[in-house]
Amino acid sequence: MFKKFLAIAVIVAACYSCNNNETKSAGGETKDTTAAKPAEPAVAANPEAEKGKELIAGDNCLTCHKIDEAVTGPAYRDVANKYSNDDETVTKLANKIIKGGSGVWGQIAMTPHDTLSVDNARLMVKYILSLKNK
Ligand code: HEC
Numbered sequence: 001m002f003k004k005f006l007a008i009a010v011i012v013a014a015c016y017s018c019n020n021n022e023t024k025s026a027g028g029e030t031k032d033t034t035a036a037k038p039a040e041p042a043v044a045a046n047p048e049a050e051k052g053k054e055l056i057a058g059d060n061c062l063t064c065h066k067i068d069e070a071v072t073g074p075a076y077r078d079v080a081n082k083y084s085n086d087d088e089t090v091t092k093l094a095n096k097i098i099k100g101g102s103g104v105w106g107q108i109a110m111t112p113h114d115t116l117s118v119d120n121a122r123l124m125v126k127y128i129l130s131l132k133n134k
Pocket of ligand 1: 061
């Protein structure tokens, strides 16, 4: 009878001390669960650019373009920094994407995207121009 009581007492003591340790270590750190995701203000604030980003991801653009690095085509950030963000530019670049062509960034040609609608090409351009940082 006494042995049984002792065994229970030991278990209880062990549990108590291990609980105690946990409380101590948990109290030592404060975890910030409200930490925000990396911000993408230009895109998040602009639903047209957000849509354009999705369209670009769903097309073949990223095989030749990266945001910050020239690959086959110019970096999108360089394109954004070269032009002013106005309606005329959006129309001009949208038509260039549809027709393809070369000569502005070098001798390599962009392939035509003639199944793309002007509206969708314009959304893509709006996303690209939203990357402007100059
Ligand atoms: C086969 C490779 C390739 C693909 C695919 C491609 N591009 Fe290009 N892109 C280029 C090249 C090369 C240039 C530079 C053309 C030049 O110098 O005139 C360019 C230029 C551009 C420009 C700048 C045009 C200018 O006159 O300044 C934009 C905007 C652009 N691409 C967007 C897109 C979008 C959006 C897509 C997807 C629908 C796309 N590209 C797909 C190769 C590509």
